[in-house]
Amino acid sequence: MTLLSIKGVRKSFGSVDVLHGVEIEIAKGEVIGLVGDNGAGKSTLMKTVTGMYQADHGEIEFEGKSITGMDPGARRALGIEMIYQDLALAKQQDVASNIFLGREPVKKFLGIIPNMVDRKTMNIKAQAMIDDLGAHLPSINRPVGSFSGGQQQTVAIARALTFNPKLVIMDEPTAALAVREVQSVLDLIRRLRDQGISVILISHRLNDVLSVTDRIVVLRQGRAASNLITSETNMTEMVGAIVGSGDMAHAAAHESAG
């Protein structure tokens, strides 16, 4: 069953054409690797999916319905979450505030005054989510800016998973992590697939992409240039598709060596 289909999406900034009609389909529970050189349009494409950018042309459908004109909040409500490379955390706010930003539960203060944010519920749920991820934070009541990089990423991941997403987009989730943390992110991606949640993984770490995805889409110069089944491809083919020409054995060997 197709969850997300990107149909002929074009996007340009001024005179710079970034996306020239991208076509990608993603099934429910599928893990896709999205790879390509810097400037190939990976992040831009994903931002047209989350609604941060509006596509100039083309259609984006989610569960068979067009979401092209929706704003980021509406798309999030449908179950599209993204973990940004810079994590996009409000660093002076605490864990629960970040996880629930834009979706705070409210209650009535003293039973009459409306719209009071229900901090207690938020804290309980936030703590449960952090525990679920098997992470340890010094305290969920501290500003997230006081945490280490890995801990901050846990908060960003918890935010993406708290509201039962159907599609999770991860932009370079392993770029800044230590070895053990990388493994736990990859394990998490496998767990999400088992739960039927689709994942789009953007990464320059091709080994990670090969080890965890079902399919790899290579973006080159704003187009989906290749579509590789992970179990039937190898590093050489992937690197060749990314770079586009020539004998890539040397580069592939270098990547394999990690």
Add this chain to the structure above:
Amino acid sequence: MSVKENPASHPNFWKRAQVASEERLHVRLESLVVLGGLCITMTILSPYFLSVNNILNILLATSTIGVLAIAATFVIGSGGLDLSLGSVMGLSGVVGAYMAVNMGLPAVFGVIGCIGAGAIAGFVNGQLITRAFVPAFIVTLGMLGLARGLGLVISDGRVIYGLPSGLLYLGQGRPLGIPMPVIIFLTTALVTHYILAFTRFGRYTLAIGDNENSTRTAGINVERHRLILYTLSGGLAGLAGMLFMARINSGDPTAGISYELTAITAAIIGGTNLFGGRGSILGSMIGALIMGVLQNGLNLLAVQSYYQQMAIGAVLIFAVFIDQYQMRKEARV
């Protein structure tokens, strides 16, 4: 400061008190300690300080700046700046007085005129900032001149005297012995504190100031929120203008000159982060009261007013120093 706390001697107690103060009151403990210390010092130095009358005097003197500090807290907390607060306050007083005196409209139109004129000026600020993408500093600096000039044009450069009694009551009435401006100021502070500290609106305000981009990815309409904030800021400046006008019984086109800086000072002393993301109304009220108590106390002690300005300047720098010191120690922000 006369108070010397030594955090090192009982780290647990001090730390816990800090956390409790932040979580329960949304006020930095340091501001409370400074305010408490000031009050104790003044009480020892002057027998008049701790009287009901004097405390009401302090609150009355703080009411106008206090309302402006509320506006400053919202805008600065969202990572913005409103330099037009004082000018808009002056314009609002003139518009309200003009409607009530020159046009002879009922007192309620004086109130509507003040708050409406302020809100419109704020709305214009907000539109220019969110739609024309002119930086807030520039827009509100321009509005500082525009609003001041417009006030002088409307009043023809003269003070508009002789408000109707209904308006006068708002500035000089004393139900139960409490001055009306104090009642209006404290009510406004309570309501806005609730909004900033406990509602979604308040959380989004601080989130925008903290990380605009992440707030946008969370699906919050940042531009619309900013527009509301600047309109609110202008409306509050209008309320301050009304309080001032009613208290001095006239619409003075030169009212509120440089008040925006005093209001910003109060907000910063109270713990608002100048670059956004942190702040509370109660904190800013403590900041405004620190300045009010300092001025009042030095007046009682017959210290020349020049020294008061120096003292407030020193307190501002000291407050931000304490803040930075703590941040460096704990956070990686």
